[in-house]
Amino acid sequence: MSRIGSWLILSFKLHRWEVLAAAAGVAILSAAMLWFTWQLRALSATDPGCVDPAAYAPGCSQLGQRFYELSSKAELLSYLSWLSPFVMGLVLGVPLVSREIEHRTAGLAWTLSRSRTWWLARRAAFLVLVLVVLLLVVAIVGEVLAFPQMPAQHLDRDFAWYGRRGGLIVVRGLAALGLGILVGAWLGRVLPALLVAIFASVLIFSGISLGMDRWMEGHAIVQAFDADRAGGRQLGERILLPSGELIDYGELQRRGLAYEVIQDDRLWARPEDIGHMDRLIGYDRYLVVPGSLYSQIVLDESAVVGGTTVLLALAAAAFVRRRRPG
Amino acid sequence: MSTEPILEAHDLAKRYGRRTWALTGIDLAIPQGGITALVGPNAAGKSTLIKTWVGFERPTRGNVTVAGIDPQKDRSSVLGLVGYVPQSPSLYDGLSIEDHLDLAVLLRPEFDRAYALRRLDQLGIPAGQGAKSLSGGQQAQVALALALGTRASILLLDEPLASLDPLARREFLHVLTDAVRSEGATALLSSHIVTDVEQACDRLVVLGVGKILLHDTVSDALATHWLATEGAATPAGAAIGSFGGPSGERLTLVRQPASSVGPDLRPASLEEVVLGYLASGRVVPGEAAA
Numbered sequence: 001m002s003r004i005g006s007w008l009i010l011s012f013k014l015h016r017w018e019v020l021a022a023a024a025g026v027a028i029l030s031a032a033m034l035w036f037t038w039q040l041r042a043l044s045a046t047d048p049g050c051v052d053p054a055a056y057a058p059g060c061s062q063l064g065q066r067f068y069e070l071s072s073k074a075e076l077l078s079y080l081s082w083l084s085p086f087v088m089g090l091v092l093g094v095p096l097v098s099r100e101i102e103h104r105t106a107g108l109a110w111t112l113s114r115s116r117t118w119w120l121a122r123r124a125a126f127l128v129l130v131l132v133v134l135l136l137v138v139a140i141v142g143e144v145l146a147f148p149q150m151p152a153q154h155l156d157r158d159f160a161w162y163g164r165r166g167g168l169i170v171v172r173g174l175a176a177l178g179l180g181i182l183v184g185a186w187l188g189r190v191l192p193a194l195l196v197a198i199f200a201s202v203l204i205f206s207g208i209s210l211g212m213d214r215w216m217e218g219h220a221i222v223q224a225f226d227a228d229r230a231g232g233r234q235l236g237e238r239i240l241l242p243s244g245e246l247i248d249y250g251e252l253q254r255r256g257l258a259y260e261v262i263q264d265d266r267l268w269a270r271p272e273d274i275g276h277m278d279r280l281i282g283y284d285r286y287l288v289v290p291g292s293l294y295s296q297i298v299l300d301e302s303a304v305v306g307g308t309t310v311l312l313a314l315a316a317a318a319f320v321r322r323r324r325p326g
Numbered sequence: 327m328s329t330e331p332i333l334e335a336h337d338l339a340k341r342y343g344r345r346t347w348a349l350t351g352i353d354l355a356i357p358q359g360g361i362t363a364l365v366g367p368n369a370a371g372k373s374t375l376i377k378t379w380v381g382f383e384r385p386t387r388g389n390v391t392v393a394g395i396d397p398q399k400d401r402s403s404v405l406g407l408v409g410y411v412p413q414s415p416s417l418y419d420g421l422s423i424e425d426h427l428d429l430a431v432l433l434r435p436e437f438d439r440a441y442a443l444r445r446l447d448q449l450g451i452p453a454g455q456g457a458k459s460l461s462g463g464q465q466a467q468v469a470l471a472l473a474l475g476t477r478a479s480i481l482l483l484d485e486p487l488a489s490l491d492p493l494a495r496r497e498f499l500h501v502l503t504d505a506v507r508s509e510g511a512t513a514l515l516s517s518h519i520v521t522d523v524e525q526a527c528d529r530l531v532v533l534g535v536g537k538i539l540l541h542d543t544v545s546d547a548l549a550t551h552w553l554a555t556e557g558a559a560t561p562a563g564a565a566i567g568s569f570g571g572p573s574g575e576r577l578t579l580v581r582q583p584a585s586s587v588g589p590d591l592r593p594a595s596l597e598e599v600v601l602g603y604l605a606s607g608r609v610v611p612g613e614a615a616a
Contacts, residue, residue, distance in 0.1 A: 006428050104416040111410040113433035114402040
């Protein structure tokens with residue numbers, strides 16, 4: 001057998017339960033998502049006018065209701081595809097080193113292999129391969145389901161289901177894998193490492209998400225509250241002061257600009273101020289990243305998460321090089 | 327057998343945590359060739375010493391070398407020279423023996439799969455059998471075959487006999503001595519079972535509470551150590567340590583050339599030599615370790 005064949009078979013045998021669990025999870029999730037895709041498409045084909053919320057045709061109530069129900073369930077499934085990279089990355093990554101230490105096989109492997117970095121690279125490469133293949137399926141099926149679920153939207157220019165479809169799922173999975181390997185190498189026991197890695201992944205990915213939101217503010221536009229935000233990503237509400245300054249509600253409070261009344265998009269301190277433009281506190285506005293920037297933002301976040309993955313992988317390699325085998 | 331040292335430790339000390347000293351300043355040079363037994367009680371530091379040579383432990387003070395190479399500076403080169411058998415056989419539960427050999431080839435391309443397989447064949451251990459279903463003795467034999475298959479010139483065996491029954495221990499030692507003699511390798515075998523290593527080993531290192539108490543050839547150790555029973559005259563300065571005999575009598579180990587041994591002394595067995603030295607190195611409560 002070729003070296004690659006031997007590597008694939010042995011790597012599978014060493015990780016069979018995690019790989020089989022991940023593959024089964026992806027198969028069930030994908031099958032469910034494809035079933036909803038098929039159902040939603042069938043409804044759309046029956047009467048396309050009934051599934052476009054912007055143009056409900058008369059006599060559509062039953063079909064529209066059915067579409068709405070299916071669409072809501074499909075949306076719930078999309079949250080599972082959002083969760084899948086974190087779950088799969090950690091489930092595959094954590095045991096790689098920690099189980100070797102827990103079961104005392106690291107001593108055998110680390111003396112047979114002259115370089116622990118190479119040992120880790122070879123083992124991790126298999127998991128990367130498995131993870132990329134499985135998460136690509138989730139990413140593609142997510143895209144496939146999103147189209148009939150949102151038939152009126154141009155999803156290549158739309159933040160709808162952000163992180164629940166497309167390549168970001170794969171990139172996030174690789175970061176979770178790196179984190180799992182690092183924490184596993186650090187703690188050397190599977191279950192404690194899994195718990196710590198879950199906690200660490202919440203911190204890291206929340207941090208990345210908050211950082212991305214702050215960074216995206218630079219790309220955002222200010223929109224009136226009743227403007228069409230189709231495809232855009234709403235970052236939050238802001239107050240446009242008569243001076244032209246844009247502030248958030250926290251800053252408004254800090255400045256002592258209390259308001260009692262919002263009339264249309266206008267903020268007034270008291271009801272009697274309404275109509276007196278010289279007493280206007282400001283206008284309620286939304287900060288929105290236009291849908292046209294969707295691909296660019298996905299690429300930017302992928303670069304940030306990818307960079308984090310590289311750092312986690314380097315840290316894991318450094319840790320394994322110095323680690324006692326247990 | 328060459329007298330050139332192949333495994334060396336210089337002022338080696340190893341501390342775990344803030345207070346626990348496993349080794350307290352060891353100077354040791356093990357010559358090339360043959361089998362050296364590293365004997366000592368539990369927690370004497372045997373595993374720590376072996377793991378330091380493999381590069382698994384970092385010395386707190388001093389250094390070690392393997393064929394002149396410091397494993398902390400060039401672990402890769404050291405691992406190329408060393409075959410290691412860990413304390414518990416530690417095989418992969420989900421793999422067969424054949425898989426273990428394939429894994430070894432993958433991790434170390436020069437691994438001699440055929441040689442390892444032949445060794446296992448001779449013992450009647452089927453290659454297709456799962457590691458999980460092997461007995462303790464068979465698992466130890468597989469671990470030894472994996473170490474031998476590296477064709478390393480130095481074998482470091484960290485208490486592989488500890489969990490084996492007498493027959494399995496004998497078989498293991500037979501395979502080890504056969505391999506070492508036929509390949510001209512050097513083996514260091516740590517154990518606390520002295521009777522087993524007596525037949526297999528050429529040299530003896532007694533390690534007690536983190537320090538070397540004796541380092542000699544087995545033949546010299548047997549030729550120069552004697553036992554004195556309670557009340558017998560022992561030459562001044564020759565007594566090593568006293569310990570209880572099988573009937574409760576007090577025995578004292580004496581080091582003395584055979585030419586000057588009095589009638590009150592009888593030859594000590596290797597186990598008695600080890601016991602005498604371990605008694606001499608016993609820690610007095612409250613004494614600082616390092």
